[in-house]
Amino acid sequence: MSKRIEVKDLNVYYSDFLAVEGVSITIEPRTVTAFIGPSGCGKSTFLRTLNRMHEVIPGAHVKGEVIIDGNDLYAPGVDPVMVRRQVGMVFQRANPFPTMSIRDNVLAGLKLNNKRISKSEGDDMVEKGLRGANLWNEVKDRLNLPGGGLSGGQQQRLCIARAITVSPDVLLMDEPCSALDPISTLAIEDLIKELKEEYTIVIVTHNMQQASRVSDRTAFFNIAGTGKPGKLIEYDDTTTIFSNPTVKDTEDYVSGRFG
Amino acid sequence: MTALSPRTVEKGPVPNSLTTGQLPRFAELYIFGASAVVSGVLLMLIGFDVIGWLVLSAVVYLVLLGILSSLVENRRKAVDRLVRGLVTVAFLLAIIPLVSTLFTVVSKGIGALSFQFITQTGGSAFNPDTLEVTNTPGALQAIVGTLIITGIATLISVPIGLFTSIYLVEYGRPGQWLSRTVTFLVDVMTGIPSIVAGLFAFSLFTIILGPKAFSGFSASVALSVLMIPTVVRACEEMLRLVPHDLREASYALGVSKFATIVRIVLPTAIAGIVTGIMLAIARVIGETAPIFMAASFTDNFNSNPFEGPMQTLPVMAYTGFAFPGTDITASNNSAWGAALLLVILVVILNLIARVIAKVFAPKGSR
Ligand SMILES: Nc1ncnc2c1ncn2[C@@H]1O[C@H](COP(=O)(O)OP(=O)(O)OP(=O)(O)O)[C@@H](O)[C@H]1O
Numbered sequence: 214m215s216k217r218i219e220v221k222d223l224n225v226y227y228s229d230f231l232a233v234e235g236v237s238i239t240i241e242p243r244t245v246t247a248f249i250g251p252s253g254c255g256k257s258t259f260l261r262t263l264n265r266m267h268e269v270i271p272g273a274h275v276k277g278e279v280i281i282d283g284n285d286l287y288a289p290g291v292d293p294v295m296v297r298r299q300v301g302m303v304f305q306r307a308n309p310f311p312t313m314s315i316r317d318n319v320l321a322g323l324k325l326n327n328k329r330i331s332k333s334e335g336d337d338m339v340e341k342g343l344r345g346a347n348l349w350n351e352v353k354d355r356l357n358l359p360g361g362g363l364s365g366g367q368q369q370r371l372c373i374a375r376a377i378t379v380s381p382d383v384l385l386m387d388e389p390c391s392a393l394d395p396i397s398t399l400a401i402e403d404l405i406k407e408l409k410e411e412y413t414i415v416i417v418t419h420n421m422q423q424a425s426r427v428s429d430r431t432a433f434f435n436i437a438g439t440g441k442p443g444k445l446i447e448y449d450d451t452t453t454i455f456s457n458p459t460v461k462d463t464e465d466y467v468s469g470r471f472g
Numbered sequence: 473m474t475a476l477s478p479r480t481v482e483k484g485p486v487p488n489s490l491t492t493g494q495l496p497r498f499a500e501l502y503i504f505g506a507s508a509v510v511s512g513v514l515l516m517l518i519g520f521d522v523i524g525w526l527v528l529s530a531v532v533y534l535v536l537l538g539i540l541s542s543l544v545e546n547r548r549k550a551v552d553r554l555v556r557g558l559v560t561v562a563f564l565l566a567i568i569p570l571v572s573t574l575f576t577v578v579s580k581g582i583g584a585l586s587f588q589f590i591t592q593t594g595g596s597a598f599n600p601d602t603l604e605v606t607n608t609p610g611a612l613q614a615i616v617g618t619l620i621i622t623g624i625a626t627l628i629s630v631p632i633g634l635f636t637s638i639y640l641v642e643y644g645r646p647g648q649w650l651s652r653t654v655t656f657l658v659d660v661m662t663g664i665p666s667i668v669a670g671l672f673a674f675s676l677f678t679i680i681l682g683p684k685a686f687s688g689f690s691a692s693v694a695l696s697v698l699m700i701p702t703v704v705r706a707c708e709e710m711l712r713l714v715p716h717d718l719r720e721a722s723y724a725l726g727v728s729k730f731a732t733i734v735r736i737v738l739p740t741a742i743a744g745i746v747t748g749i750m751l752a753i754a755r756v757i758g759e760t761a762p763i764f765m766a767a768s769f770t771d772n773f774n775s776n777p778f779e780g781p782m783q784t785l786p787v788m789a790y791t792g793f794a795f796p797g798t799d800i801t802a803s804n805n806s807a808w809g810a811a812l813l814l815v816i817l818v819v820i821l822n823l824i825a826r827v828i829a830k831v832f833a834p835k836g837s838r
């Protein structure tokens with residue numbers, strides 16, 4: 214279950230401020246797409262419009278179309294809650310629910326949506342989710358302890374387990390490794406490669422090596438100056454972006470010669 | 473192995489450029505002792521009294537400490553010690569009234585307190601045959617009244633206050649006129665004098681039910697007016713403390729806003745909310761004026777909040793002094809007893825709040 218995402222000429226605004234302008238991009242199913250670009254160029258902003266998470270911020274709104282397998286996310290009458298059940302998200306800062314145990318955190322998406330699950334079903338899903346997030350072996354003996362008691366890297370993998378347990382079609386990750394050590398980072402990168410078999414994955418990263426290691430396609434965003442909108446500069450196969458990009462700015466950025 | 477030149481062993485302390493002069497350990501204690509003695513002796517000459525002695529000791533202590541520290545140490549340390557001394561003195565000053573009040577209430581009230589006092593309806597009975605007035609000490613009617621009136625006030629205020637704060641934090645956008653108005657009104661309500669709340673409830677029920685409409689419920693309404701703004705404020709603070717990340721995490725799982733509030737935000741903030749509510753209760757449980765106006769006072773046992781005057785602990789303490797019975801000492805004694813019971817009730821509420829906060833506090837977060 215993974216889906217194609219087509220974005221057509223999307224503008225994102227925070228109230229009157231145009232943060233991202235004119236993005237058109239097609240993301241294929243079962244691929245990993247990396248968003249790279251300098252800070253403030255609108256990567257997070259754009260990523261959040263793919264599951265309408267930007268609406269959480271007062272005043273944020275979009276113009277344009279985002280189509281996931283033929284369904285326009287912004288068509289009138291679309292329920293953002295339904296969108297987010299199909300398009301999951303992992304955040305930069307790990308945010309397990311502090312009031313819940315590890316087990317309940319993994320099952321949170323189901324329980325909060327009032328799905329009735331039996332104990333054994335729950336056990337299976339917890340194990341599947343935690344194995345999927347490469348966390349099972351580390352926590353299998355303390356599933357009933359609070360999720361806040363894990364290390365930062367473990368918490369992040371717990372959040373990934375939580376996100377994949379609701380079995381979304383698309384998984385958005387906003388700098389999931391930026392607070393992690395190289396070993397946890399590798400664990401998550403391996404995980405992304407595995408998840409690719411089932412999900413469409415979009416990942417924002419500031420780490421060029423990470424982008425080249427995990428992604429199939431890479432999108433480079435840039436911003437002309439402060440107060441100007443961010444734009445999609447170049448979108449191509451990751452190897453192309455990193456070896457011979459067409460745009461000069463992209464080359465400067467990926468080779469580290471950027472401003 | 474290369475032959476190391478024998479190290480020159482220095483005698484005495486190694487000079488270290490980072491050290492400065494330092495007062496000996498416990499210098500503050502010695503200085504305080506010294507100032508206490510000095511001011512004690514000084515006061516002996518002109519007539520001793522405890523308060524003057526304490527105040528003078530504090531002043532002498534601060535001056536001495538400042539001078540000594542600036543002589544031996546440097547300016548920064550002297551200022552540090554001086555300010556620390558001032559802060560400590562301020563703290564001590566602040567707890568003097570508290571300790572003194574507690575001490576008075578406990579020492580005067582403990583005599584009145586007995587098993588009978590809390591299980592009997594008190595009051596005086598007049599026997600027309602013997603023309604004798606018998607006084608029964610007892611506060612049961614007041615305990616029951618206080619619990620019923622504050623209980624109903626809590627039942628009214630908590631839902632209203634909690635829902636208002638949820639609206640303000642989760643639904644109201646910052647600039648929106650409705651949430652601005654609500655916040656403004658809550659601020660205004662916070663400042664309402666309790667007597668005004670009492671008048672409000674009294675006149676409201678007089679209009680509805682006619683004259684002499686004393687009832688426990690009317691007192692509860694008066695207390696709610698005082699309690700709602702406190703509850704709104706406390707809950708609002710607590711809800712705002714819940715990290716935005718958690719709400720986003722929940723939304724990103726496809727959870728509705730309602731479920732996010734009920735299952736994520738409230739449980740995360742519950743410890744603080746409960747503490748805030750308990751403190752709000754503790755705040756109104758001792759209100760006298762509004763209850764006195766709305767529920768009046770009585771020596772009869774009345775557990776029906778909708779009918780007739782109701783006795784409460786604070787009002788009992790007040791009437792015990794203001795309108796004593798024939799046996800004035802007995803009345804005063806039960807007034808002190810009622811006051812002590814009230815303090816005990818508040819302490820119990822605070823303890824409950826602490827226990828609940830402990831139980832509900834999110835665990836394992838760093
Ligand atoms: N909540 C907000 N309200 C108003 N403007 C915002 C908000 N969040 C972001 N912006 C603006 O939108 C632009 C894009 O921000 P965004 O967070 O998407 O950048 P980013 O590419 O993710 O940067 P980084 O790499 O640092 O995370 C910036 O100019 C930023 O100031």
Ligand SMILES: [Mg+2]
Nearest residue numbers: 256257258387
């Ligand atoms: Mg970002």
